[in-house]
Amino acid sequence: MGGSDGKFRVMLVDDEPMILRSLKAAIPWDELDLEVVGEAKSGDSALKLARELSPHLVISDIRMPGMDGITLMKELKADQSRRLIIFISGYGEFEYAREALREGAFDYLLKPIDHEELTETIARAAKTLERQMADDRMLHSVKVLSLLARERMLTEFIEGSRSPLQHMQWLEDSELEDGYTMAVIQLDHYPRLNQQWSMDEKRLWLFAVRNVLEEWSVMNGGLTVFPFRSGEWVLLLPSLTRDRQETIGRDLVGLIKRYTKLSCSVGFSGGMAGIDRLGVAYETAVRALYRRFYTGAEGVFPGGGESEAEQSGGLKYPKQLESLMVESIRTLNKERLLELLDETKAYIGEHAISREMAERLLFELSVVLYRQFEHMKVTFEWSLEELLQQFQSSQTLQELMDVMKSRFGQWMTDSRTGHSRDNVQAVIGKAKAYIAEHYQKDLSIEEVSELSDLSIGHFCTLFKQTTGYTFLEYLTECRIEKAKSILRNTNVKVYQVAPLVGYQDPRYFTQVFKKITGKTPSEYREEATTAM
Template identity: 60%
Template sequence: MDEIEEKYKVLLVDDEPIILRSLKVAIPWDDLQMEIVGEARNGELALRLIEETTPHIIISDIRMPVIDGINLMKEVLPKNSKLVFIFISGYGEFEYAREALRQGAFDYLLKPIDHDELVEMLYRAKTRLDEQKENDQMMHSVQMLSMLARERMFAEITLGNARPLEHLKWLENSELESGYFMAVVQLDDYSVLTGQWSVEEKRLWLFAIRNIVEEWSLEHGVLTVFPFHNGEWILLFPGSLSASRRELGEHLITGIKRYSKLSCSVGISRCTQGIDQLSTVYPLAAKALYQRFYYGLAGVYIDEETTFAGNTEVKYPKELETSLIESIRTLNRNQMSSLFDELALYIEAQAIPKEIAERLLVEMVVVLYRHFEHLNLNSDWSLHGLLSKLHHLVTLSEMMSALKEEFGERLDQGSKPVNREDTRSSIEKTKRYIESNYYKDLSIEEVSELADLSISHFCTLFKQITGYTFLEYVTHCRMEKAKDILQSSNVKVYQIAPLVGYQDPRYFTQVFKKASGQTPTEYREEHAKQAN
């Protein structure tokens, strides 16, 4: 007679009765070999039920009165490291979700709850618990621990900012040290799509694509996946899969098309080694990706050593590209014009045939266009239109004149005072938005999108105009509001913390003291004396 499989015990913790009811009814607990052993409306009651029921899995809201989800987890995990925590998070609670993963959470899902997604998580949780039964060891891989924490870090390093490495010594022996290659996935006609979507539709579409890409990545051995620019995702594959690069890319495109009905293209880099090489291979994968503009077809494009078919002695002028990028960054039209002249001389000196010269120019153009895009200087400027114009010109002189004119006009627009005023207006708008929403879990992506600026450009301009970094200004607004509450009410300090955007009262006290030189209690007492 088969032994009856013991069910895993599940505790539900949420202060919204409707969510508790939906979780009990909508999830096939028997099929999962799980049973609900208790329900709690807050973290304090949950602590008592955990002692009484000894659950294997806890599904908890991340924000709750009395004791929030993260502090609940901090309280119980030291006593039972095998507990599986799954958090329910609001859309704007990225920092809380990331902190939860850092502290040992298994996973999280966003409201409104997708029950199919939760079932999938629970199957994975069951697999993990089954493995713990066999070897009594908790799975604690880098991949699982840091899904959200590593996204920002990888993006920063890909942009060439190595500062996150100073605080991430645990990554020195990560999977990236063994060799990997990068795939850049981008939705085709993204600018057209975003013109058709509302802000909410855009958020939902990007979230849906992200889920598709992440699920595909789990099934195909991807080391990590993270969003980079809007409409673009980066996947890192182990070098051992290098021989299957094209097949992997085609399979990914098919999967995205099947589930979203949207087409995309994939650019894939050569293999490299070491996390510090992310900023080196990204331009290679991105440049490969943009080959679709002169082939005219969506698909998979793989970076190879830079030579041109039919004339293997023609090398791509990387030094000129670097100098042209610098002229864009500094808005120096004269320097750009001179560099285009140098490029023309290079092509003439090599006696490069027209077809190969055009391919070289197109490759250069898509790289430069991308840098204009990063600086938000390409509004109402179609890359497809520019490349089409280039293709219909006959002589090298005509092509170079067209490039000087097109790129020069964009540099002039970026230099105009009216643009600076528009930019200042955008920054002022984001300041007002932060001042009205300081208590929320604001992300720099959300606010830079409101300003219609790239993240890097927004950071630079926000600091120049306000004197604060984005995070400094959010903190400033929160501290000013906290001071108002402390002076005008008797609300307890631990209750003030969530009112100004901090879930952990102790952390709020630390930030307040650093900002004002006093604890919240000391500040209140001092101003009470002054009032008397």
């Protein structure tokens, strides 16, 4: 963390006041982008002051009363290993200075001090600090981005999109080309739990489940695990037999119940190969989970076979009709949805299948449509269990179709009168309020989309459509507005403003501030003060 305007902080240590004054006056600190933040006259007082000011660079006499320079350096580097120390020593202390270099000093200079030589040494130290900071930022960014990009890339492939992230395909090909099985883990009764939990409780429980799954994955050879939708996780494993799927599924259900007391179900895909099959793997794993609605909550549902509808009577599941219905829901086209339901009725009639088979096919289709509504953050006054009960009480195909048309048609009508748009505004409004309340934290898009009960991709689209900003643009604007308010209305030092508005690196904060306002924070404060 730098000083004013993100400058690196320097501390001077010498028991001679004249040398301290000379160092402060003779070195062009501003030109070197450095700031002297403290002075000490002994090793003991220097250590105490350093722990308060956290300097990046310490320039110290090697011989001082009490704690000597080398002992001080060891203590300072124990606190912060990348801190730089420049020693000043007398001619008679050459061996001592050489020991200091062996112990990790950046450099040393002999007395009497040549200020030009010292300036050059300090300039080299400043460049080293800049490289260190750049390396730290890069390392942090690579770690965070590699994880997020990996998850985002897999998510986008599952959703069927082909984004610029496709060029990162090499991340997964080596793992997925040899064959894999996908497991989709869903919390049972999640909509009800989501209504009961506060935001903090929800974050805690979902974090706990993810920890259980990640630990299991590492211990059992999983390829990766990540949250896909709220209350749902995707786990990729080397190809599994159906028996092995059963065993692993029971293991996961048991672990999650033991450590979180939450009930979940696990659906598996069949064997897949290649990253481009992720979407098919997800679809088949979720279809396996549909059987939960026949057997009750908390189950393990192996994949690899055909859907329930295809296993009897030789009827092929009407996937094309399903895709068109999902699209009609996305576009709130009620008339088209009703037409497609009529086509589905005709399709079933043409094959003259049994009532039980028709009921299963329509219920499987209803689950797909229900999940689409759920994904769009729709509040239902009815459940899938209630729909199944209505199916079971229907006596004819027409009655079955009437149940579907009544349930889904009514919601479409409500949506087109503005309910859906109001709902989107409410969700994005909630996200904006959360950003305004937590902008000073290391706020991630995953956290805010989780708050909104939307996938990251869906949240990004709705947020940009509603606000006109990307999530990062909006967060940055919010932070800079808060920083401007602090600079106008308080005497907080510039380098202290950065962490107050969510930036741990004051130098980066200054760059962002200047990019948006055209001024450094100090320039902005000076102009604001002058205008008052």
